[in-house]
Amino acid sequence: MRITRTVGTALLLLGLAAAPAAADDASPSPSASADADAPTTAGTSFRTATEIEQGQRATAGASTGDYLYWSFPADGGQRPTVRATVELPESHAAQTWQVDVYDGLRRRQACQYGAQTRTAAAGATSVEVTCVLRTVRAWSEPWANDPLPGTYYVRLTATGLSTADLGQPVRTSVQADSKDIGGSAAVDGSLAEPLVPGVALKASAEESEDSEGTAAVLSSLEPDDGWASGWWSDRWVWSGIGGVLAALAGIGGYALTRGSGRPPRP
Numbered sequence: 001m002r003i004t005r006t007v008g009t010a011l012l013l014l015g016l017a018a019a020p021a022a023a024d025d026a027s028p029s030p031s032a033s034a035d036a037d038a039p040t041t042a043g044t045s046f047r048t049a050t051e052i053e054q055g056q057r058a059t060a061g062a063s064t065g066d067y068l069y070w071s072f073p074a075d076g077g078q079r080p081t082v083r084a085t086v087e088l089p090e091s092h093a094a095q096t097w098q099v100d101v102y103d104g105l106r107r108r109q110a111c112q113y114g115a116q117t118r119t120a121a122a123g124a125t126s127v128e129v130t131c132v133l134r135t136v137r138a139w140s141e142p143w144a145n146d147p148l149p150g151t152y153y154v155r156l157t158a159t160g161l162s163t164a165d166l167g168q169p170v171r172t173s174v175q176a177d178s179k180d181i182g183g184s185a186a187v188d189g190s191l192a193e194p195l196v197p198g199v200a201l202k203a204s205a206e207e208s209e210d211s212e213g214t215a216a217v218l219s220s221l222e223p224d225d226g227w228a229s230g231w232w233s234d235r236w237v238w239s240g241i242g243g244v245l246a247a248l249a250g251i252g253g254y255a256l257t258r259g260s261g262r263p264p265r266p
Helices: 001-025 199-207 235-257
Strands: 059-064 070-075 078-087 095-102 111-113 117-120 124-135 152-157 168-178
Touching: 059 070, 070 078, 070 168, 078 152, 095 124, 117 124, 117 152, 152 168
Parallel strands: 111 124
Antiparallel strands: 059 168, 070 152, 078 124, 078 168, 095 117, 095 152
């Protein structure tokens, strides 16, 4: 009975200790709220992409036929979701809008699910497209096309436009959010540096003794808690719990099978 009570108490304590970790994984990552500081313009290329924080709702005025670019940071263990809304002019023919997402190496990333391309019927007031990326991995094989920590680029454009619809004014809004997946997406490895434009130049400038700080840094945004690079995950918690449970099972098995000891007389 004493062994049973001891094991039950240990399991209860381990469950209470693991509950906060599980709650952290189930909740979405903290994101910046939309405010007056949200960008109101969009870039026209990768190099001029407008930087936005996760959770910010960026807006921009444009014309049909333009290529609009934004960028946001995403770290390992996050599953980014990009949503874009286009307010169309009063009179227009049917047109198709598409959102594409590229990583820091400008590799186009496939959408896991979501309406990446959507056609607005003639006279429709707005159209919304969504792209849910695969979970960002802290490390990957060089030949793989897995999402990696760093800057991600969003490109929004219309395809298949009629000549009469080219150049008509539209109003766009883009928002990037992410969900923390947790230890199920953890890998045994990490990048030396996140895939951020200019990060190599920045690192070399910091290491150089005679540098005057003139190296270009093309991206200034990073996650709220910095680049984690995947060194910590809740796998450590569950591995520890498994080790403790195995030790308790061994102690309990020994106590149940050792018997009453040697007999008093041979």
